[in-house]
Amino acid sequence: MSTANDTTARRMTLAASIVGSGASAKAWNWPGTKWNRFADFEHYKRSAEIARSGNLDAVFVSDHPALQRDARRGPGHLFDPIVLFSAIAAAVPDIGFVLTASTSYNSPYNLARRLASLDTISGGRVIFNAVANFNPDIAANFGADGLLDRDDRYRKADEFLEVVKKLWLSWDTPDGPEPQGPLWDENTARVIDHHGEFFDVRGPLNVPVGPQGYPVISQAGASDQGIDFAGKHAEIVYAALLEKQSAFDFAAKLDAAAQRHGRPADSIRLFPGVNVYLGDTRSEALRRHEAFSGADSEDGLIAQFLVQQRGLNPAFPDKVDADTVLKPEWFEPQEDQNRPIGFSKALQDLVRLEEPTTRQIVRRVGGAGGHRLVIGTPKEVADALIDWWADGAVSGYNAHFPLLHHDLERFVEQVVPILRSEGVFPTGYDSPTIRGRFGLPEPSTTPTEEAA
Amino acid sequence: MSTANDTTARRMTLAASIVGSGASAKAWNWPGTKWNRFADFEHYKRSAEIARSGNLDAVFVSDHPALQRDARRGPGHLFDPIVLFSAIAAAVPDIGFVLTASTSYNSPYNLARRLASLDTISGGRVIFNAVANFNPDIAANFGADGLLDRDDRYRKADEFLEVVKKLWLSWDTPDGPEPQGPLWDENTARVIDHHGEFFDVRGPLNVPVGPQGYPVISQAGASDQGIDFAGKHAEIVYAALLEKQSAFDFAAKLDAAAQRHGRPADSIRLFPGVNVYLGDTRSEALRRHEAFSGADSEDGLIAQFLVQQRGLNPAFPDKVDADTVLKPEWFEPQEDQNRPIGFSKALQDLVRLEEPTTRQIVRRVGGAGGHRLVIGTPKEVADALIDWWADGAVSGYNAHFPLLHHDLERFVEQVVPILRSEGVFPTGYDSPTIRGRFGLPEPSTTPTEEAA
Known part of the structure; x- marks a missing residue:
């Protein structure tokens, strides 16, 4: 529906990480906080409410389906992101969800269905952050074969994305008045009959095409294989970038990778992570x-x-x-x-x-x-964020906060108003869907050569 | 915490199926209804709210991870049950969730984590209805190997349950004040190191032991293999039973199966399905x-x-x-x-x-x-339900309604008050958890011989 770049050319996009107790290892038992809030749904829900009160586009969770090794910090990854965000979706309007899930340890049919269900239930608020996982501790929870090597992991991730995209576009439901006759047939609900190296999936998916076609696809791996995967599939890339020139260089790499896969050069939005430390x-x-x-x-x-x-x-x-x-x-x-x-x-x-x-x-x-650390007064932090964004190096940021909820609340109360007064950040949600807000095109329900 | 049978000996338990538009093939476009409500989250949420307004114990969804063949009825199984119930859990208090999920087409680590997340987020309201799946249309969405034969499916289901139970009890978190030192060690977060015919899983789970230990386990397969599986693992069995003697016979079979696996004879609650048709x-x-x-x-x-x-x-x-x-x-x-x-x-x-x-x-x-069809006036329906229950044949029912929301609403408004006035059904929720309400024992965090 919306065309690329019309919105994002004019405003910054912001997501807030709501992993656990905060980004700092010291956060879990910081004085004045409830030490075990990492296991309390209300804590996460409140983070999402605060993010929404500042019109942030989305909340973000990374994921690690294994108990972490370091028992001296609060467990960052506890509730499954699908469950956590489904619960938040019913309780908090507007806010989007950057949902990290593994392409190595899910079946494409189940994950396609779960993400499509949440995208429909939330009215189009899902960004699927596809990760291939590199951690042997995770691999040990999913079989005896250990970790695939990076090439295999990304070949599997590529096939996984091919399958889920085909599934997401496999069943068109009629709009408008009650249909006469059957609710679907082989033209409106299409088997995908995928047979590949890693997956065999017949389809169609039993969830119809969603409010934004399918969830926005994001990716965060910066290896050569990760960048190539992003070039083929990603609409958003999260990255660690410590100075502006690297952001330009990385964006150029992503553009080149997208073009190698037959996509326009500006297909991918770049969102580096920032760790925000605020003071008066x-x-x-x-x-x-x-x-x-x-x-x-x-x-x-x-x-x-x-x-x-x-x-x-x-x-x-x-x-x-x-x-x-x-x-x-x-x-x-x-x-x-x-x-x-x-x-x-x-x-x-x-x-x-x-x-x-x-x-x-x-x-x-x-x-x-x-x-990247962004440390300073609200004005200094806002200026640092505007600097890279105004130069066109990045589309926005994925912000991490040392202590939840304190630093997120402070960011929303003190930094967001400056971004607004500078005219770079909106005062409301201008579209119910992430694609609408980010100016990303909706996928066509007629599969292209690339996707087929 | 609670001991078996003290509560259920005195009151009927009731769940309502909220699958799709209602149990009737005619329900989806019944005059006066919104034909495509099967794809509308608010429809399901409202069903749960109505069930809660009558103090029903739980809402139930069966599942079929494939688009059904019959396109002349509304799609019953659309939203993934994990997503659907997670969203409802945040919006509707008290009501329990009978969550059907496949032991053939999920990985035990992911499903254990997702169910544990929902059980914690909902405060202990989850019943895991474990199904092995017999449908080749489902199998075709999950690989090229087709359907396992029934013996293999149930051997896999048995190992699946062994693994998820071990995972659910693998990480004890401390209660009370902030712990000094590490948040876990090898004694409180235990690797399970499971190596079996179908699964290899190290653990521990990264979600701690939940508010009711782990979700209540239910099962619905009535083959010999299904009954044996129930005898080993199930706390609740859903069944099709058309007259009272069959219910007694089936309950005796379940008792015998439980005893074969070293469990007491009254370990399993029997909940037959009923299709309720009400009239003045x-x-x-x-x-x-x-x-x-x-x-x-x-x-x-x-x-x-x-x-x-x-x-x-x-x-x-x-x-x-x-x-x-x-x-x-x-x-x-x-x-x-x-x-x-x-x-x-x-x-x-x-x-x-x-x-x-x-x-x-x-x-x-x-x-x-x-x-079983239960057709009649509210009094006749209530009497029919009380009849089997009072004789001790069954612990309660899983009720299906031809048209949602109409027939569920009518049941809550007209039948539930009679059940209450007869003293067989409660007027409020007496425990936050399903185990508490059903009088089911909490699993011990020290794995038994059976579970180990």
Whole structure:
């Protein structure tokens, strides 16, 4: 219905991560909070309500279908995202859902049906964040074969997306008045008869084409295979990007990948993650960052960064001074590393492009790597977000907050009004569906060559 | 927490099926209804609200993860039950959920997590109705191997239940004040290291033990394999039973099966299905039955029964008069039949025990077989329900209604008050959890020999 780029060219899109107790390892038992709120539905529902009160486009959950190894932080991934978002959908209007689910450990028919059900029930508010999963702890919960290698995982993910897209468009229901005769036939409910390397699925899906055709497809893997997969299937990409030039470079890669798969160059919206630390003054924001990192001071942050990077990178030297310029070769991603390739690449890019010292880098990214830190007063945070967006490097952000609900509430109360007054963020929901809001085209119910 | 039988000895339990537009093939476009409400979440939510207004224990959905073959009736199984009930759980308090899900076409880790998430989010309102699935149309949506044979399906179902029960009890979270030190260790979050014929699952589950330990387990298959599976795992059995003696006989079989697996004889609650047709007079109820069956008269019902039974049963004679006594050998279940064995057995039992004519049988069961018809005034319906229950044959009923919402509303307004005034049905919810309401014991978090 809507055409690409008419809306997103004019406004920033924002999602808020509502994983667990907050993005900080210190969040779960922060003074004044209920320590076990990670197991309380009302906690998640309230996060979604706060996000909605600021007109944020969506709430986001990553997922990890295994109990995490580190028992000193609250369990981030507890409720299944399908169940969690289905429950929130019935309780909170408008807000969208970035629903992370595995293409390695779901069957395409069941997941297509569950996502289509939620997309219809919520009136078109679903973004399917397809992940192939790289973690052997997850693999061990789903069979004896262990992890597929990355090429196989992405070949499977590609076939999975092919199947679910075909299923999502397989059954057109009539609009308007009561139909005479059968409710469907082989022309309106089409078998897909998919037979591939990983899946055999007949169809049609028993949920009709939904309010936005099918859920918006997003992706977050930054390996070469991940980027190629995004080029073929993704409409949104979440990424770790630590400075603006990397965002332009990454967007160019995505454009090239999309074009390789016969799609227009501007098919993919880029949403980097940001970790937001707010203070009434810059100094207060810096102290908040130090407190939630567990380092308690700038020297603590420096020590933490060096210890963690040494543990993660075989090439990282034993002795690095706080004011030594870091070298990109110390941060070389490992093919078999058990954490996102994108986090390693983002850190290496930052080091290569800006030649920072450790003292400088600890205000840009967490000690173990990860998403961009945006630290400061509400005005400074808003300016930092507007900066990349206004330059066209990104379509918006996926914001992480150290402490839920506190920092999300503060963001909505103090940063969102500035974004609005600068004319970059809306004051209401202009479309019931995510596709409508993001200016993404609805998929055609006539499968294309690509999808067929 | 509660002990078996203290509550159910004193009160009837009732669930209402909220599948699609109602149990009748005529329901979807019945005059005065919105024809496509089978795709409208508000329709299902309203059904749950009506059920709750009568203090019904639960709403029930069967499931069929494939588009049904018959396109002349509304699609009964559209929204995925996990999504549907998660959404209803956030919108409607108190009501329980009989959630049908396949042990053949889900992975135990994902389903255990999804059901545990919903059980926690809903405060302990989930009954897991485990089905092995016998339909080749479903199998074709989940791989190229086709249907497993019944023995294999039930061996897989048995192992599935073993795994999910172990997962559900694998992670104890601390109650009370904030724990010092790690939030779990190998004693409180236990790997299950399951390695079996069908599944390999490490665990622990990343959702802690829920408000009722784990969801109540129910089952509905009436084959020998199904009854054995029920004996080992089920706490509730749904069944097609057309007269009281069959209910006693079936309950005895379940008791024997439970005892074979080392459980007490009264471990399983029996809930037959009933199809309820209400009228202000008996005659009006009979007319409603004729109208919703599509037969429009008693002669029409007779003709319909004969045509359908001839189509289903190879041994059914070509010429049977309306007043000929039916013979049990005409209704012999076929090993490979593509409909529930329980429906065939129930019909055959009725014919054997009561020697009815076709004219008599058409007010007892639908033309194609199925659940018991209960037709009459509110008082007659209430008496029929109380009759079996008071004799101890059954613990309650799973009620199906020809037209949703109309007939469910009428049942709640007209039959429930009689059940209450007779002292067999409660006026409120006496426990937040299904186990509490049904008097079912909570599973021990120390796995037993049986479960281990």
